Amino acid sequence: MNIDTFINKLEEKGIMLSDKQIQQFQTYYQTLVEWNEKINLTAITEETEVYLKHFYDSITASFYIDFTQSLSICDVGAGAGFPSIPLKICFPHLNVTIVDSLKKRITFLNHLAEKLDLSGVAFYHDRAELFAQNSNFRHQYDLVLARAVAKMTVLSELCLPLVRTGGKFVAMKGPNAELELKEADAAIELLGGVLNNLYSFHLPNDQGERHIVCIDKKKKTPKRYPRKPGTPAKSPLT
Template identity: 45%
Template sequence: MSECRKYYDILENAVESCGLSFSDKKYEQFIKYKDLLKEWNEKVNLTAIKEDEEIIKKHFIDSLKVFKFEKLKEAKKIIDIGTGGGFPGIPMKIIKPEIEMVLLDSLRKRINVLEDIANKIEITDISTIHGRAEEFAKQAKYREKFDAVVSRAVANLTVLSEFCIPYVKVGGYFVALKGPSVEEEIKEAKNAISILGAKLENILEIEIEDSDLKHNLVIIKKIKNTPKQYPRKAGSATKKPLK
């Protein structure tokens, strides 16, 4: 077992607070993931967070806290849009290995890194897509094919909704991991969410173990098919957000 064993307890507590099980194998996967992130980060920009404890709290625990939303535990097929360093998709996959997980990112270098990490930490049934969310959402293979979409991308909720909601099956969920102040963002996004065939269902406040960090899960339910014209072509959602 790694010298980082001291992190076992906070990871275990975080996982168990979501009603899920932890194990030595999962711990070892997280520690190897952390080490590979640090190693790769010297060549490819994956994260500005470089301290071990901060990686564990601000990336791993923040990511796996999506399971505070109980219905995510039932999702069989999930896509992580704008995954970056693999968040929240890889921590979710470590904790629930039975999920069929897809990671999408627009930067080829990051996708190459994530494929290497997935291989080295020995997670299977995980695939990657290099490209823009707007383009793949138009493909029959991906459009409205997922039980859930998760994203911790930095785009505001109006833009992120146009990227993500088209991937969600009717009856499924888009879960956006957001910072502590989301009220204004949600207010501005409500009409866009409706246009895209969904509705705001809940906002869950998340606390990170052994820290003062508080984040939010914005839970959006897909209630009808997204109109075919959405998402618009690449760049449109950012330049002219839905009103």
């Protein structure tokens, strides 16, 4: 997907990029490639692939979730900033928090935010399990996002505690989303969530099946969750 196709595909979805936003995506790509030579941020570095499989793929969440309103968003395990930074470029009014366990990635994100002249962003170097037990962040966000981080059983325990009651947890998944949801059904309920919708689509040019899992937060998560670092992955809730 070249830049022109990227712009046109977003226009088809009602997202009109300004010259500044187009330049921000170009700077994002250049900065990503430069830093990827120093630290491992992504295995995808070819420009057309980045625009499709990172930038466009990240923005697909907005095709099903309303990002036009003012939202506080937490992106868990965003790595090089996906999906929240592409969404932030498209919807500058969003307040974005990213938590990631690798300090080098947080250093990259701080540099990236400066290069892109982003405001309303905050980056935290922390384990998601500890971050979600911090009273400053727990039950605080309108929307919590995660993309390609872990299976739904694990993701639900890391993300749902951060969502305020009445907010949403949105997981961006590949082709196994339905199976993962079945496995995570009891965990989602235990953690205070309920499935709102599962959206399915394919990336342009048949570049992969995608799912957007949308979970509503109906009640506060019990205090004991998430459990200590590493436990959710080693012993997923069933």
